[in-house]
Amino acid sequence: MKTQPTGSKRGHPPGARARKLMAALLLPIVAACGGGSESDTSDDAAPEAGDPITLGHPGQLNPIWVATLAYVAEEFGFYARWDLDVEFRPLVSGGDNVQAAHTGEIDVGFTGTDPFLGGVVQGIKVTGIAGLDQIDWILVTRDPQVQSCEDMTGRSSGAMAPGDTRHLVLDLILDSCGVDIADVNTVDTGAGGDHVAPLVAGVLDTHVLHIDELAELRHLTDDDWRILRRLSDAVSVHYVTVVASNDVLEKRPEVIVRLLAAHIETIRFMHDPDNFDDLVPFLAEIVEQDDPDVVAEILREYLEMDWWQLDDIGLDRSVIESSIQTQLDLGNIPSAFDYDDAFDTRYWDEAFEMVEQRS
DSSP: OOOOOSSOSOSSOTTHHHHHHHHHHTSOOOOSOOOOOHHHHOGGGOOOTTSOEEEEEEOSSSOOGGGHHHHHHHHTTHHHHTTOOEEEEEESSHHHHHHHHHHTSOSEEEEEHHHHHHHHTTTOSEEEEEEEOOOOOEEEEOOTTOSSGGGGTTOEEEEOSTTSHHHHHHHHHHHHTTOOGGGSEEEEOOTTSOSSHHHHTTSOSEEEEOHHHHHHHHHHOOSOOEEEEEHHHHOOOOOEEEEEEHHHHHHOHHHHHHHHHHHHHHHHHHHOGGGHHHHHHHHHHHTTOSOHHHHHHHHHHHHHTTSSOTTOOSOOHHHHHHHHHHHHHTTSSSSOOOGGGTBOOHHHHHHHHHHHHHO
């Protein structure tokens, strides 16, 4: 028997997801970490209890895999189960989500942890409330002259602009092999862009990818794509943080708790093997992948590695402290700071207790 939540399978009527997505794309994207307008933080602007909560995620055309958690929560009724009206805001990158939460453009967002840590030292008004400890970054190649990441000196690799996530990941992987990133020709394939297309087209032979992108790449080509090195084998760093605006944490803490409760139940739903066959076609639609076998392969691998961590906040203190030290060593932040200066686990703890009581 499937672990279907109480109520309708769809949290919104047919077509609502598409309307929300298109509406969100028309909204302005925050360009810098400046202070918000007075209306952002004034007491008069405090949202009512029944107002929607705005959730940002990277991926403007379709969400990256980490954010599919939120779409599953909507589609299978978990947001409705916790009396939530969630509006999705697709942004270009995780860093944009940090900035948008800081200025009040969104209430909650998914971001890579590194951009968030960089923002903390700049005094952003954002707090980490949940996350994913497991990283899936990999350096892949089909170049026969490159058999290990030590061979990357003088070669080319796809990345992003310096300071963006893929550039940082490449830097960390190469550093673990004794290779200076300055000795590699890095090609910026764009924040929020299609990082698989240049590989399929033959423009690049090597790139920093996610597991799902490698699965798609192998599906689209017959080439021998090899994993040179996993970031998880190179360094212990944290992957994704769910961040919330400090303003919404102060004014609407009960909504944040219910959002996290919905996510906890959604992850349980996704880990239940009885729901796998229902998830595959839905996720194929969300990530715009035509071949359900590819989606099934990706989903199975993510579940096996406990990527969406079951009954776990995903904010391991030792892993995050390692990330802070790594960013300090790379010169990306000027000084270290305490875990408790950036993260607050109380909201997730309360949400988990509520889920247990309801179960």
